[in-house]
Amino acid sequence: MFEILYRITDNTEDLKTFNENTFDMGGDILGFFSINVNGYHYGRYHNYPLQLGEHDWERITDWLLALMRVYQELNRSGYVLLDVVDSYNSWIEFRKTQDTVEINLLAAEKEDGTTALRLTPLEKFEYDKWYIQLVKSGEIHSELVDRRNETVKLSRIRSELLRKASQYLEELREVNHKLLGNKKITELYAFILEMSRDNSSDM
Numbered sequence: 001m002f003e004i005l006y007r008i009t010d011n012t013e014d015l016k017t018f019n020e021n022t023f024d025m026g027g028d029i030l031g032f033f034s035i036n037v038n039g040y041h042y043g044r045y046h047n048y049p050l051q052l053g054e055h056d057w058e059r060i061t062d063w064l065l066a067l068m069r070v071y072q073e074l075n076r077s078g079y080v081l082l083d084v085v086d087s088y089n090s091w092i093e094f095r096k097t098q099d100t101v102e103i104n105l106l107a108a109e110k111e112d113g114t115t116a117l118r119l120t121p122l123e124k125f126e127y128d129k130w131y132i133q134l135v136k137s138g139e140i141h142s143e144l145v146d147r148r149n150e151t152v153k154l155s156r157i158r159s160e161l162l163r164k165a166s167q168y169l170e171e172l173r174e175v176n177h178k179l180l181g182n183k184k185i186t187e188l189y190a191f192i193l194e195m196s197r198d199n200s201s202d203m
Helices: 060-076 154-175 177-181 183-202
Strands: 002-008 030-037 040-044 079-083 090-097 100-107 130-136 139-145 150-153
Touching (some): 002 060, 030 060, 060 090, 060 183, 154 183
Antiparallel strands (some): 090 100, 130 139
């Protein structure tokens, strides 16, 4: 299983007033963002009513673009480390073997000048923990677990990226169609077209 979970928590009324240039100086749509790999989660997400003042600061477009670049590089080199930008030591490792991908969470100190993607393994690192969600006494609780080399199909990563990125663009269109003219959103749409062509050529 490979599942992307996101939720826009930016104020919808504010988003309705934005034009296509609003985010072109480095901004993004903010909210929850999480990946679910075989029931093991990284990130933060829930679909319950938001509490007063509750929000999250994950940049949804940036996350989707980063994962699409991961998919692209996996097809080229077979190995990618995704630098979780807003964390001082978090990485997500993707290692492709034929048509499957092993995914790990790693913790390692970051060097100055680190880019979002790294194509060679780290020399020094520790395995980080995923979290799972459990229901106890009728309430959902999170618990950290040590899991390594969780395996998913590369085709599943592609199909989930296409599905959720397309869903995300449709949500933005419904809120304010001018948001689709943003440079990052345009890049995301280009990735969707490219990956859709790849999908068609495999059929």
